[in-house]
Amino acid sequence: MGRERHLDPNTGPRAFFGSELRRCRKRIGLSQPQLGERTTCSPDMIGKIERGERPPSPEFVQKCDEIFGLDGHFHRLYQFMLQTPGPAWFTRWLEEIEPQATVLRTWDPLLIPGLLQTEDYARCVFRGAPGITPEEVEERLQIRMRRKALLEREPPPMMWILIDEYVLQRPVADPETMTGQVRYLVEVAQRPHVTVQLVAASCVTGMMSAFMIAQLSDGRPDVVNVESSAEGRITADHEVVAQIWSRYDTIRASAYPEHLSRQMIEEAIPVWERRAGLI
Template sequence: MSAFSDSDPALKPLEIFGAELRKHRHRAGLTQEQLAEITQFSRSLLGFIERGQRTPSRNFAQRCDDALGAGGELAHLWAQVTRAASPRWFRGWLEVEQEAHTLHSWEPLVVPGLLQTEDYARAVIRGEPGITEEQVEKAVEARLERQKIFSRRTPPMFWVVLDEGVLRRPIGGKDVLRRQLEYLQEVAELPRIGIQVVPLALGATTGTSGGFIIAQFSGSADTVYIESANHGQVTDRSEDVAAIHARYDTIRVGAYPQHVSIELIREVEKSWT
């Protein structure tokens, strides 16, 4: 059972993390000053985090976990904190994503979050109107945490179809995009990730209305996530799932095969040098 389940429901996730950190510190017989010296974080930052007033980084959680002998509890709790920081409408999809054995993604505008580099993700998230730098960093941490599904013993199959415009849109500047395109070439070599590109010359409009992801499971119906300007929709309604499958199949028919797609990615990446 998670620390969230055992705690006062009125407490916020950051307060729960702070309370757990303080509990483990006391159990280890350390003062804030001593823990700060061991972890090389400032005492003031430790104080803010123990009071639930600052969001810990992944590095902070892991170093405190190691220093206090918490057995992975703080690192695990950090993942729950970042999950709780996600919009409510997206949390349902995070659960779906964790359980799926296969994911099919269509993206007409940006590289899908599961394959974004840290700098590219930061640039994408900064485009949200009114977002603060602290919110940006929290969202980046959460996005990188999602990508850990590919580090599991049996990661999901992930089939991605991108519009060619994604490769040519300099999000974050040419250096950030170049590194992102290099990373796509790297992950495409993994046996459970496939990448195809729909050429601009095709002129198709089937997928221009927005991106989506199809999640498939063993023994249960598919679920889809459909992007929109304000928030996405997660649904397993048979009519919606069937419509998205039909749209995905139509888009994928016009895509280059993987080996041609990767060569195109390589050519575009060189053009940004």
Template sequence: MTMQELDPTASPLALFGSELRRFRTDCGLTIEQLAERVSFSASLLGSVERAARRPSRDFTERCERELGLSGELLKLWPLITKETSPQWFRPWTKVEQEARTLRTWEPLLVPGLLQTANYARAVLRGEPGVTEELVNEALEARLQRQSLLKRPTPPIFAALIDEGVLHRPIGGTEVMREQLQHLLTMMAQPRITIQIVPLEVGATTGLLGAFMLAQVPGSPDTAYIETTTHGQVSDRSDDIEAVSLRYDTIRAWAHPLHVSEHVIREKMVTYEQQ
């Protein structure tokens, strides 16, 4: 597809590419000149303008700066990251963004909304056959999801995490030390709670998969339930009732907040000593 044929209404990526080209030409810059200023290759910049490549946030921020913009491209970037999410996951991202309360249970990994970039990258690289380009795209989308916790008034977020997650060295000891420090930092936020479910509980409720529950004003509660290949999004009353009961049961076994913080700190020290 040539630039003359690019239809900005075809997709968010096409809109981004056409807008980037318009801003660049308005500044009287060639692709090569802008590429040199933002320290990316001309071929990459051209591919973005043709809607053949998704831009990273870093790329977008550099173009914004060099073109003297005030958020015109950055406001389009989240629309592009949504496109990188699997089709079945996109309904959940919309629910998540509108939620007033989010509750989650994770038996295997740190919840996605609480993952550091390095931890998330290590998790994403574990997907069979995944390319580094796909890892980077998925990472950008995951980090964009996390922006909802940085709002002036974020949703209430309550996470239950199995203690085994703290012992699983995803990405190595330094990545885990950084990740556990991040959990402690997030726990200091007034609208975020993190509770650890101890290993010695020995119960099996919840071990078959992670899930999230969202409360959206004016809408039915919605659940996201993970499976081996993909997740399921449901607002059926029987699904919500079953998942809510499971969450409450798991939470009854969890350490209180101050004990959970102590458990995380203790494990972080062991990673620091390795």
């Protein structure tokens, strides 16, 4: 964790940001743990930012400008980094696509979609990754929870959520956590800009993978995010987007109506409550 290897700042905007962070940190004599205390960011995460392995959060960027007494230096580097395609597919989606979406359509055959996950549920999902450390779990959790600010944005994007009906029964976490997750799903489904529909388990069209479709403003083309076990693919390629739209429409044809889906979700709450010993 304490190793600091040389990083060529010319390899890309993220590497340049990391090298500048390291330079400024050392200039005022701060260690990574000390900077972590001032930014509420783990030393391990700071190391990854300095090595160009992870993108910084907007909050971290703002805090760095304050700590180092710089007039928006890191903010400008951050904006440049966002405008330049990076190697990490999830960074592009998180920082460039999702915040600009006016409509988001999602399909998930295995889990509650990330934007609708509670903190406890998401933590259990991340813990399932082979070889993951507790620190990495918490880092991923922080990123996922920050994404949820999208639900409170004004105006919020319209969201059309399709979930396999068996997801409500899958014991991803302990019964108490599952109870909280299903309750939260009911709460979010009641928001006027969110539509949640369960899809009949007999629908085989969507078994291949989860995906998201983002509709952007100003006439820009739709962008899709198709997930796999190793990584995701983000593209606005017309042919790929058309294929995903076709798959989405086919899956939605097997979805239960919104009112029936909400009733099915509500009926799942006492099932998990009984397993948790709450009733």
